[in-house]
Amino acid sequence: MNPFAVLGLDETADDDAVRAAYLTALRQSPPDRDPEGFRRIREAYDALRDHERRLALRLFGPPPLADIEALRELASTERRYVGPGPWLTVLREPRR
């Protein structure tokens, strides 16, 4: 994953912004409750913690994902409430 995206940062973020975003993310995914989330956050922070790394990432990144299907990770997890109407329309559709 793009470390900037993991921490929700802009590419122009400075040391203070990176640190603040890391601490905020850490509160949402503490290592004891969400080890996998913590690992991702920690990796992202390590990749962005100093100016040199951020510069390298900006110029030569982001690292591509392992394969095309891994792009699913980027998908928004939003699930919209649309009321009963559209669901009932499908229910009323004749069986195929």
Place this chain on the structure above:
Amino acid sequence: MSKREKRKHGGAAMQHGAALDMAAWRARVESLLAAGQTRAAVEAAKQCGKQCPGPAADTLVVLAYQARIQALIASGLAKEAQALCEVVSERFPACRDRLVPLVRRSELLTGNFEPLLRELLTAEGPRQRELEAILSRELTDPAIVADSPILPHEHSLKRAAGAVRDLFIAVTTGPLPAGALAPLDSIPRRSPFAPWKLLIRALDAFYRHADADVLANLAGIPPEAGPARLAPVLRRLVSAEGETTPPSFTVTSLLEKVGGPWVTVMAQLPQLSQALAARDERRALAAVRALVPVFDGTPAATRRTFLATLLQQWARHDLPPQGLLRLLPRRAKDLDVVRLSAIATERVDWEVALELWDQYLRAAIATGALSATGPATARVLLHMAALFPEELEEIYDLFDVDSGAELQKLIQSGALPPCYDRGQLLARARTAEPAPQVFRALIAHYDPWDPQRAEGEAETWRRAHPQDVEPVLYLARAAERRGALRKALDLVAEAEALNRVHPEVRQRRFRLLLASAERRIKDGRALLALADLERVAQEPRASEGDLPAYVFALRWAATTRGGDAAAATELEHTLATTIENPVLRELVVSAVARAVGLSSQPSSAGASPLVALDGLARACELFRLLERPFTAPAALLTQVEQALETASAAQLYALCRGGMALGRPALTYLAAGQGLMQDNPLMHRFLLARGQVLQAALWEQGRAQACLRAARELAARARDMDAVREASAALATRVAWGGLPPILRGMLLEPEESLSPDYVTTVLTTERQHHALPRFPREKGARKRTTRRPRRSRQRFDGLLDLLEGNL
């Protein structure tokens, strides 16, 4: 049916009509029904009724209508079916009973459950269960039952329907508070509303992102129940496998409303993945066409990851990039496309990547994305310089020239763009940012073929960063290389003033004093050499391992050169007692004699295998400490290779490293193998040595990688970070991704996941069983180019640069 169609179907019947009797009509109608041609069957039956009126014909007509009504129901045309039921019932009142089930079913399908509910009020036993089963199967909206005036308020079905209706609305409208689904608990499992209960729980789980619960609840819904119609939709939304049929329009509409455009992504990614694997460019482009607009609306970081992954996979599957690049967005900010194309192309064609980076840099500076000077520009220029192959000959071959001067001529004449001048790129990087890494690259670039220029760059570095010890050490090495040992010692003194604990600083003085002594012995200045050796003896390193033996041998050489025969003989005698191992003594004396121009007599012939092994192992370690090359007789090497079973772990490890220094990979391979047979703390080092030596073998790259990965894992467990770095470096040389900064190279190509203990054990077991020597290529001689290599085909990239130029 249109008049034209009626004429068509009826006309056909009329043709036969005169000759058809009732039996023939029946056969004809039944054959049409069997073929599923219900409309033609009705027309034929009506013709029969006209020609052979009577009860038999009426029965045939009703039979045809029944089939037609069923077909309309199956097509979802329930209202049409209901209307036709009414027409047929009026026309053929005697057959009304046969139409009742169809009338009921069409009523249900149009949402008219009143007759069913009315009957349900009084039905009992099997009939009640039958009606409830119909209700469960056909009901597609719980509000129909909940709002029905037929059932009294206290009726259990009406109460269940009301609860289901309210919760269905609630669960699809917004987040539910805790315990909101409690009313569902009162609906019994045998109720026609039990499937609705499971559907509502599945919907609730879906909005809570509890996808496993979604699937578990859907699995409990009987496939024939009305709510089961939503099961495929929910499965698609949670990306569960198994939904292969294309969704209908209403389903697609629901998916897009609930899941947003990501539903498209989820559907297209497997298509793209399969198309890439099959190298089917047309299908892959179709999938990309659907994906691009979705990712175009995402935050920049997400969009870049998409582009980076797509471009890299495209290049990895060796598909021509032009079609893909035409699909990518063309906006001013899409410098990213050029940059990411350059990165993706690096693995395939360094010179195309170089030109793409050049385009990127020019456009980025022109648009203000990068400044003409500064660290970012310097990094890009350094990166471009790192794309060049290490072998200069490879570059010359590519452009069909014989020297750097000819290449320069091509650049100056405009036949090649200036970005092919590596020195120029590095000089620009230095102007952009005179940072240590830029000077380091400049020195590495000039050192092999223009040492004077390299020294000049080191001097500039020293002036720009006076506290850096690195340029001073380089200048000391350069001075030593051209024989200016006094100047080198002065520079080492300067380096010591800057950083006394630097490992190279600590070793350099010792080595320079030894080199000075050797030089003076060679020049016949024995007294000065002995003075140097006195200073050497005062260095802390002088007492390490067998180093005193080497210093003693130099003292003997100085005395011999000085012409003091008596003292030389006495020293020779003392040498024999100081270096008790005759093999080590012979190797040391012969190395010293060779260094100072003396002759030496071999004296260790006939040494026992144990003595030979010990002597060679100690010599390997001694010359490693001295960083000096040495040679050993082939017979000695063979003798030692056959006696490895008796060696200690330390001896084996010294021989492993010595084998590589001697250019004898077989010795390294066998010593590492013997080391792996023992249970010792150097196991990871032996595995590392075996991996390194296998890299040089023919057809053993898979084993080499396995050894190196397992060695890195074992080294990490043993906290031997030097070995971890060495293994990582060896693994990195296997991948052709030269130019990327280490941080990204690590992210992309060196997954640092822990290997399972099973993997390491398997590699160890396999290597312990490999006793036969692999094939090692002969030592490479000086490269001699006899035929020109044809220029690589760049057809795949034809037009690519122009295309991207147009993108900027």
